[in-house]
Amino acid sequence: KAGVTQTPRYLIKTRGQQVTLSCSPISGHRSVSWYQQTPGQGLQFLFEYFSETQRNKGNFPGRFSGRQFSNSRSEMNVSTLELGDSALYLCASSLATGQVNFNQPQHFGDGTRLSIL
Amino acid sequence: AQRVTQPEKLLSVFKGAPVELKCNYSYSGSPELFWYVQYSRQRLQLLLRHISRESIKGFTADLNKGETSFHLKKPFAQEEDSAMYYCALSRGAQKLVFGQGTRLTINP
Numbered sequence: 228k229a230g231v232t233q234t235p236r237y238l239i240k241t242r243g244q245q246v247t248l249s250c251s252p253i254s255g256h257r258s259v260s261w262y263q264q265t266p267g268q269g270l271q272f273l274f275e276y277f278s279e280t281q282r283n284k285g286n287f288p289g290r291f292s293g294r295q296f297s298n299s300r301s302e303m304n305v306s307t308l309e310l311g312d313s314a315l316y317l318c319a320s321s322l323a324t325g326q327v328n329f330n331q332p333q334h335f336g337d338g339t340r341l342s343i344l
Numbered sequence: 345a346q347r348v349t350q351p352e353k354l355l356s357v358f359k360g361a362p363v364e365l366k367c368n369y370s371y372s373g374s375p376e377l378f379w380y381v382q383y384s385r386q387r388l389q390l391l392l393r394h395i396s397r398e399s400i401k402g403f404t405a406d407l408n409k410g411e412t413s414f415h416l417k418k419p420f421a422q423e424e425d426s427a428m429y430y431c432a433l434s435r436g437a438q439k440l441v442f443g444q445g446t447r448l449t450i451n452p
Contacts, residue, residue, distance in 0.1 A: 230387070231387075258438050260438050260439065260440075262440075262442075269442055269443070269444045269445065270430065270432075270440075270442035270445075271442075272439045272440060272441065275438045275439060277438075282438070283438065283439045285439070317388065321438055323438045331438070332378070332390040332393065333390070333438065333440065334389075334390075335387050335388040335389065336387065337387050338387075
């Protein structure tokens with residue numbers, strides 16, 4: 228079974244631009260979560276999607292948004308990029324269905340490294 | 345607020361020595377605790393979770409609710425254990441709160 232696939236692997240943008248990152252979950256996984264990883268803040272939860280609906284959201288500004296398609300693929304978008312948005316963005320998928328899923332671990336992709344100049 | 349603390353950013357031990365990576369958490373409910381590991385040039389992957397109460401690659405972790413800890417232990421370290429280890433907490437939803445991570449180096 229193929230793992231979580233994230234594209235592109237690397238992106239370079241300038242301040243003020245916007246960017247879209249893509250994530251294809253493991254086949255059969257309907258829950259997709261996004262995380263931001265930086266040296267200073269570590270791994271921080273952005274949001275989680277299930278059945279095309281955002282179920283959970285972290286403490287990030289509205290410039291960070293996402294969506295999920297009917298095939299469970301997900302995209303996240305960051306508008307009006309700032310230097311501080313430079314980070315590794317990780318996507319994770321799981322077999323989680325309901326709101327409480329103690330037995331469904333998350334499987335991570337390799338991430339998209341976003342650099343803002 | 346939920347918080348996970350890994351007090352050691354770096355930990356270095358010799359091969360064959362015992363290893364203990366510390367993890368403390370703050371959460372008022374019944375959390376689910378995990379250890380994730382990232383080996384060099386590999387993706388983040390689940391090592392173990394407290395509900396499974398299993399040993400993976402010789403590692404074990406016991407949830408101590410009184411001390412709010414979930415320390416990761418291995419009696420005899422191996423060189424292939426060198427990696428970045430993250431403790432994480434979840435309260436049932438698919439939202440993980442991670443610690444800052446501990447880089448473990450096993451010296452030959």
